[in-house]
Amino acid sequence: MTTTTTRFVQLAACAAAALLAVAASGAAAQGVGSVITQAVFNSMLPNRDNSLCPARGFYTYDAFIAAANSFPAFGTSGGSAELIRRELAAFFGQTSHETTGGTRGSSDQFQWGYCFKEEINKATSPPYYGRGPIQLTGQSNYQAAGNALGLDLVGNPDLVSTDAVVSFKTAIWFWMTAQGNKPSCHDVILGRWTP
Numbered sequence: 001m002t003t004t005t006t007r008f009v010q011l012a013a014c015a016a017a018a019l020l021a022v023a024a025s026g027a028a029a030q031g032v033g034s035v036i037t038q039a040v041f042n043s044m045l046p047n048r049d050n051s052l053c054p055a056r057g058f059y060t061y062d063a064f065i066a067a068a069n070s071f072p073a074f075g076t077s078g079g080s081a082e083l084i085r086r087e088l089a090a091f092f093g094q095t096s097h098e099t100t101g102g103t104r105g106s107s108d109q110f111q112w113g114y115c116f117k118e119e120i121n122k123a124t125s126p127p128y129y130g131r132g133p134i135q136l137t138g139q140s141n142y143q144a145a146g147n148a149l150g151l152d153l154v155g156n157p158d159l160v161s162t163d164a165v166v167s168f169k170t171a172i173w174f175w176m177t178a179q180g181n182k183p184s185c186h187d188v189i190l191g192r193w194t195p
Helices: 003-020 024-030 038-044 061-068 081-098 139-149 164-176 185-189
Strands: none
Touching: 038 061, 061 164, 081 164, 081 185, 139 164, 164 185
């Protein structure tokens, strides 16, 4: 990871945490929408609808909330407002990084992410190249996500880049699910796993 990329991820996570500080205390009772309001979502992802972004209009607040509601523990089960904010900030920091398309510099309109819904060169594991906010990649991940979501993502991998709710669901599924010898991001962020 380059110094610029590392700095971007750190700044994105800090900005997201600052924006989330306002509402996290009611998340467990009211769901992710009590922390990630439409205004917070728009503030965190200011360039997602930039006319130069290939994913313009795809990543919507409503799609995020619909997907998040399918995972009741996501962004609600940290036990404290601080941990809830930390998890959501980390999720948006990671997914913002994954959807920059390879930021070229600090003035690049893609730097805050959510500009790409699929891998630019589509060279990684075709036809199971990176798609969605987490850039789901590889047939085994498409199979596991599809099984968990009740969808045929192996037979129709494009669903991850054509249906915004499915796209967010795959990202949240990946975030919430331990895989092989890797713990889930959710458990790591909440301190429920130690090496």
